Amino acid sequence: MSTAPPPTGAATVASPARADASSVGTSPVVEVRNLRKTYPGPRGSDARKVAVEDVSLTVAPGEIFGILGPNGAGKTTTVECLAGLREADGGVIRVLGVDPQADPAAVRDAVGVQLQEAALHEKITVEEALRLFASFYEAPSDVEELLDLLDLAEHRRVAFGKLSGGQKQRLSIALALVGNPRVAVLDELTTGLDPAARRATWELVERVRDRGVTILLVTHFMEEAERLCDRLVIIDGGRVVAQGTPAELIDSVDTSRTVRLRVPPADHDLALHTLAGLADVEHVEVDGREIEVTGTRRVLLAVVLALAEQEVVPDDVRTVTRTLEDVFVAVTGRTYDHAADSAAPHEGGAR
Amino acid sequence: MTAATTTLTRVPTARSGWRGFGTLLRTETRLFLRDGTAVFFALVFPTVLLVGVGLAIPGMREPITGAGAPWDGLTAIATYVPIVLAAAVATPALTTMPVTFATAREKGLLRRLSTTPMRPQGVVVAHLLINLGAIAVSAALALVVGQVVFGLAAPVSPLTVVLAFVLTVLSMLSLGMVVAAVAAKGSTASAIGNLVYFPMLFLSGMWTPGPIMPDVVRDIGQFSPLGAAAQAMSAGWFETEVPTLQLVVMAAWTAVLLPLAVRLFRWS
Numbered sequence: 001m002s003t004a005p006p007p008t009g010a011a012t013v014a015s016p017a018r019a020d021a022s023s024v025g026t027s028p029v030v031e032v033r034n035l036r037k038t039y040p041g042p043r044g045s046d047a048r049k050v051a052v053e054d055v056s057l058t059v060a061p062g063e064i065f066g067i068l069g070p071n072g073a074g075k076t077t078t079v080e081c082l083a084g085l086r087e088a089d090g091g092v093i094r095v096l097g098v099d100p101q102a103d104p105a106a107v108r109d110a111v112g113v114q115l116q117e118a119a120l121h122e123k124i125t126v127e128e129a130l131r132l133f134a135s136f137y138e139a140p141s142d143v144e145e146l147l148d149l150l151d152l153a154e155h156r157r158v159a160f161g162k163l164s165g166g167q168k169q170r171l172s173i174a175l176a177l178v179g180n181p182r183v184a185v186l187d188e189l190t191t192g193l194d195p196a197a198r199r200a201t202w203e204l205v206e207r208v209r210d211r212g213v214t215i216l217l218v219t220h221f222m223e224e225a226e227r228l229c230d231r232l233v234i235i236d237g238g239r240v241v242a243q244g245t246p247a248e249l250i251d252s253v254d255t256s257r258t259v260r261l262r263v264p265p266a267d268h269d270l271a272l273h274t275l276a277g278l279a280d281v282e283h284v285e286v287d288g289r290e291i292e293v294t295g296t297r298r299v300l301l302a303v304v305l306a307l308a309e310q311e312v313v314p315d316d317v318r319t320v321t322r323t324l325e326d327v328f329v330a331v332t333g334r335t336y337d338h339a340a341d342s343a344a345p346h347e348g349g350a351r
Numbered sequence: 352m353t354a355a356t357t358t359l360t361r362v363p364t365a366r367s368g369w370r371g372f373g374t375l376l377r378t379e380t381r382l383f384l385r386d387g388t389a390v391f392f393a394l395v396f397p398t399v400l401l402v403g404v405g406l407a408i409p410g411m412r413e414p415i416t417g418a419g420a421p422w423d424g425l426t427a428i429a430t431y432v433p434i435v436l437a438a439a440v441a442t443p444a445l446t447t448m449p450v451t452f453a454t455a456r457e458k459g460l461l462r463r464l465s466t467t468p469m470r471p472q473g474v475v476v477a478h479l480l481i482n483l484g485a486i487a488v489s490a491a492l493a494l495v496v497g498q499v500v501f502g503l504a505a506p507v508s509p510l511t512v513v514l515a516f517v518l519t520v521l522s523m524l525s526l527g528m529v530v531a532a533v534a535a536k537g538s539t540a541s542a543i544g545n546l547v548y549f550p551m552l553f554l555s556g557m558w559t560p561g562p563i564m565p566d567v568v569r570d571i572g573q574f575s576p577l578g579a580a581a582q583a584m585s586a587g588w589f590e591t592e593v594p595t596l597q598l599v600v601m602a603a604w605t606a607v608l609l610p611l612a613v614r615l616f617r618w619s
Contacts, residue, residue: 131378138468
């Protein structure tokens with residue numbers, strides 16, 4: 001832990017207003033402005049590696065706020081700074097009105113953190129771990145209630161080393177909540193989980209939010225952010241490249257729409273010829289029996305009408321829904337790196 | 352914000368860093384006791400060593416003759432007791448404790464604790480207490496069982512023995528903390544710990560107790576922390592002279608190693 005003085009520009013520190021419910025509805029729970037964080041470069045070089053270039057975000061009470069971006073984008077560094085684990089080089093951070101850089105102790109009681117890849121002693125049981133962590137806080141949650149909330153009650157006497165990946169992750173969430181926090185930071189919650197465990201975990205996150213806990217969710221899974229987040233920022237190369245609700249972000253990408261369809265083989269060439277000539281169609285691509293048509297917002301209507309006129313009855317028509325992935329591609333000009341998704345479950349904390 | 356309110360918010364903050372320490376100590380003790388191998392080496396190994404050597408090696412229970420003062424008239428196994436006590440300190444300090452800390456760091460547990468009101472220093476203090484307890488139990492067990500089985504000689508100057516034992520504990524825990532500080536992983540801590548542990552045992556006289564220790568080993572050993580430990584306790588047990596050099600050597604090792612460990616210790 002750093003004991004260095006707070007960064008300049010930090011204003012006076014107030015204690016977290018745990019009891020002051022009147023201010024909750026209005027003021028942001030987390031506020032980050034122009035955060036900057038660098039790490040020492042390779043040994044012998046003066047150049048410092050920039051982890052976070054310029055990140056600003058505001059989290060409102062009661063929302064699930066996402067920080068989305070590829071591995072190495074600066075997500076974890078950002079939350080580590082606001083949890084008081086790292087000292088920022090520049091910018092202003094307020095968590096519940098307190099500067100965690102100046103007074104990390106004031107934040108610890110009110111912020112629950114689930115760290116990426118933090119493990120426990122192999123032989124500690126679920127219940128022991130929860131009771132241990134509960135003892136650190138001034139007003140902890142009820143351990144029994146948490147065991148039930150996170151479906152851990154039947155595993156209470158199981159040692160950490162014997163838990164499945166999903167159970168470890170649920171325990172980790174439980175430990176982040178055991179202090180009865182106003183804010184929970186969940187970092188790469190579902191990395192390494194199978195799809196079923198991932199969906200179950202998402203449900204739990206929503207249950208936790210329903211208890212009134214504001215959630216800051218760090219993830220590199222587009223699908224996770226789209227499914228869970230009320231609002232999010234997309235971070236790339238240490239900067240915020242987009243922000244808004246998932247729907248706003250997706251709607252902002254572009255106005256083109258894509259339709260994929262299959263027609264009977266006999267009608268294939270006729271269909272291609274017909275579609276290529278339409279005003280609303282910009283692009284037609286053939287992928288085996290599938291035809292992918294991209295065009296204006298009216299492309300679906302135009303395609304169906306034109307085919308109907310030619311008496312061509314499609315076997316199958318699907319509109320291709322756009323996702324946050326398309327948003328990422330649009331704002332960065334790069335494809336979202338899927339290789340990094342699966343290959344990097346063991347990356348270090350320094351990013 | 353006024354100075355008065357700053358003080359008000361600061362005071363509970365400072366104290367809250369140790370809230371739950373009792374639970375932490377209890378939990379860590381239970382976890383320590385769940386590791387059978389570590390418990391055996393930390394608590395029972397010195398006794399097994401003393402009894403094993405005394406019963407298995409012929410002549411260990413016979414009085415020594417012809418070795419000169421202070422050895423003549425003592426049983427060989429009695430001269431082995433200070434070495435066993437030194438081993439009782441070195442074993443947890445150099446084998447189990449560094450691995451515990453390095454593993455906690457490797458697993459991110461110390462970092463995880465940093466996000467709670469409990470300070471990660473709490474884990475260090477808890478384990479120092481656990482190791483002190485283990486050392487006390489294992490030394491007492493060896494002495495009691497040794498007395499029952501062999502009938503050991505009473506120390507000539509108990510105060511010197513106690514002082515030497517305390518300095519042994521301080522210098523060995525400091526050395527163990529340096530290993531814990533520099534090792535990034537549990538397996539590294541285990542390797543470094545053993546690399547230090549066995550030469551230390553050799554210099555303490557584990558394989559060449561009492562009168563059969565070659566002079567050159569004795570001369571080198573008196574400047575090593577565990578060699579000085581065994582020699583100082585031996586002097587207190589069997590001689591009237593105060594082992595000043597050995598006591599100073601142990602104090603000096605502590606004075607160097609403890610600040611070094613604090614300086615080098617990484618929480619993540």
